[in-house]
Amino acid sequence: MTIFDEELMHLKELVLKMGGMVQSAIKDSIHSLVERDSELARKVIEKDPLVNALDVQIDEESIRLIALRQPTAGDLRFITTAMKITTDLERMGDLAEDISERAIELNEEPPLKPYIDIPRMAEISQGMLRDVLDAFVKEDTSVAYDVIKRDDEVDNLTVQLFNELLFFMIQDPRAVSRAIKITYIAKYLERIADHATNIAEMVVYMVQGKMIRHTEAQ
Amino acid sequence: MTIFDEELMHLKELVLKMGGMVQSAIKDSIHSLVERDSELARKVIEKDPLVNALDVQIDEESIRLIALRQPTAGDLRFITTAMKITTDLERMGDLAEDISERAIELNEEPPLKPYIDIPRMAEISQGMLRDVLDAFVKEDTSVAYDVIKRDDEVDNLTVQLFNELLFFMIQDPRAVSRAIKITYIAKYLERIADHATNIAEMVVYMVQGKMIRHTEAQ
Numbered sequence: 001m002t003i004f005d006e007e008l009m010h011l012k013e014l015v016l017k018m019g020g021m022v023q024s025a026i027k028d029s030i031h032s033l034v035e036r037d038s039e040l041a042r043k044v045i046e047k048d049p050l051v052n053a054l055d056v057q058i059d060e061e062s063i064r065l066i067a068l069r070q071p072t073a074g075d076l077r078f079i080t081t082a083m084k085i086t087t088d089l090e091r092m093g094d095l096a097e098d099i100s101e102r103a104i105e106l107n108e109e110p111p112l113k114p115y116i117d118i119p120r121m122a123e124i125s126q127g128m129l130r131d132v133l134d135a136f137v138k139e140d141t142s143v144a145y146d147v148i149k150r151d152d153e154v155d156n157l158t159v160q161l162f163n164e165l166l167f168f169m170i171q172d173p174r175a176v177s178r179a180i181k182i183t184y185i186a187k188y189l190e191r192i193a194d195h196a197t198n199i200a201e202m203v204v205y206m207v208q209g210k211m212i213r214h215t216e217a218q
Numbered sequence: 219m220t221i222f223d224e225e226l227m228h229l230k231e232l233v234l235k236m237g238g239m240v241q242s243a244i245k246d247s248i249h250s251l252v253e254r255d256s257e258l259a260r261k262v263i264e265k266d267p268l269v270n271a272l273d274v275q276i277d278e279e280s281i282r283l284i285a286l287r288q289p290t291a292g293d294l295r296f297i298t299t300a301m302k303i304t305t306d307l308e309r310m311g312d313l314a315e316d317i318s319e320r321a322i323e324l325n326e327e328p329p330l331k332p333y334i335d336i337p338r339m340a341e342i343s344q345g346m347l348r349d350v351l352d353a354f355v356k357e358d359t360s361v362a363y364d365v366i367k368r369d370d371e372v373d374n375l376t377v378q379l380f381n382e383l384l385f386f387m388i389q390d391p392r393a394v395s396r397a398i399k400i401t402y403i404a405k406y407l408e409r410i411a412d413h414a415t416n417i418a419e420m421v422v423y424m425v426q427g428k429m430i431r432h433t434e435a436q
Contacts (some may be wrong), residue, residue, distance in 0.1 A: 063298065070288045080281065083298060084305060166395060173388040180384070180398070187405075 004069050008078065011061055012137060015082050015089075018054040019133040022089050023126060025051065025096035026192060030122040033103035033185065034115050041100035041107075051093035058086045074209070081206040085136065088195040092129065095188045095195075102181045102188075112168065112178045117161040121189040124154050128196035135200060139207045147200040154193040158186045222287050226296065229279055230355060233300050236272040236307050237351040241344060243269065243314035244410060248340040251321035251403065252333050259318035259325075269311035276304045292427070299424040303354065306413040310347065313406045313413075320399045320406075330386065330396045335379040339407040342372050346414035353418065357425045365418040372411040376404045 025044050032041035062083045065071065071079060128147045135143035165179040243262050250259035280301045283289065289297060346365045353361035383397040 063294065066284065066298075067290045067294055072285045076281065076285055080284075080298070080301060084302065087302060087305065166398070169387065169394045170391040173391065176387045176394070177384060180401070183398070 011082055014058050018089050021051050022093045025093055026126055029096045029099035036107045038104045038107045041103045044100040045097050048093055048097045055086045055090040077206045081202050084202055085199050088199050092192050092195045095192050099185050099188050102185050106181050117157055121154055121157045125189050125192045132196050132199045135203045141204050141207050144200040144203040148197050151193050151197045154190055158190045161186050229300055232276050239269050240307050240311045243311055244344055247314045247317035254325045256322045256325045259321045262318040263315050266311055266315045273304045273308040295424045299420050302420055303417050306417050310410050310413045313410050317403050317406050320403050324399050335375050339372055339375045343407050343411045350414050350417045353421045359422045359425050362418040362421040366415050369411050369415045372408055376408045379404050
């Protein structure tokens with residue numbers, strides 16, 4: 001194994017580390033909502049700078065490797081993909097922070113209704129993130145394609161939840177403020193799933209060396 | 219001027235072309251809402267694949283230049299920044315499409331109230347995009363920093379509009395569905411401003427060769 005191989009492996013590990021931190025942040029943010037644990041929500045918010053620091057580190061390391069090793073073909077695609085993936089991971093971390101902020105607000109008011117769709121949406125989104133990181137590491141396009149397909153499930157659940165909450169709001173004006181916050185959390189989860197889908201498309205591009213974004217995958 | 223200089227200039231032109239298309243899309247989407255012109259909204263949606271095609275083209279050209287010319291330092295940073303900027307531009311284009319979809323829905327119902335805050339938010343967001351593209355081309359960090367500062371204005375207008383619409387919804391349940399769609403449009407504009415801010419941070423990074431993302435700029 002050459003030094004460059006080791007450097008590439010290290011870069012891969014950094015991306016996985018960042019992905020793991022974002023996965024925990026999403027899991028904890030939803031837990032803080034469902035279990036009404038605002039202390040946990042505050043911890044998610046406090047930890048976000050660590051995710052951001054890794055984003056910077058991965059960017060710097062990628063630039064360094066391109067300049068120093070002058071990689072071509074597959075290796076170059078791998079490094080530029082890593083740089084792009086971290087942008088999505090960083091924003092997923094921000095969305096976990098947004099969920100935590102809404103959770104803290106919602107925890108201060110009486111529960112509107114039991115959370116059923118939100119944990120389900122979170123579960124699918126988290127699964128998509130876990131699998132897409134796996135697809136990236138193993139350079140496995142079939143897993144990546146599978147992630148892209150699951151995006152629709154999250155979109156459908158968002159529409160379903162939105163309609164249900166609309167009913168609550170029309171019935172009871174006092175529910176409006178809380179219901180809107182819950183629709184926001186659904187939107188955040190939808191965007192987390194979108195980011196996982198973006199990463200999946202990049203992984204396919206990286207592996208196949210061709211661009212599927214904006215074509216079949218749409 | 220070397221061939222490589224010309225290639226870099228061509229890459230810059232492609233990014234500007236893509237930025238110009240996104241600017242038109244945002245402008246037209248808001249116009250379609252304010253003037254209740256659903257035909258225009260449909261045109262914005264139809265044109266989005268052109269933006270996506272440019273995203274692919276810029277990515278391919280960037281990879282080709284890195285592999286072929288093996289740029290270092292400033293040039294390398296410029297090319298990787300171009301690749302990252304297009305991801306943000308592409309998503310801004312998607313958000314203009316989202317605005318157009320909500321506009322078509324809202325145009326089918328009676329107006330809730332005159333749109334005042336939305337055009338104001340759109341104006342600021344568009345100004346941020348225009349200036350950040352200028353900052354990228356001229357490698358001007360002071361313009362980029364100025365864009366970053368303006369993000370707060372958009373955030374404040376979103377909160378203000380949200381509170382106003384909440385009042386509408388509580389007063390009149392029939393307003394709920396329309397009011398929520400308007401808050402969504404405000405959120406889309408907020409995200410467009412966020413993307414402009416992301417690009418501004420990347421431009422500063424490109425020029426100064428250091429990473430301000432997630433530090434002073436936050």
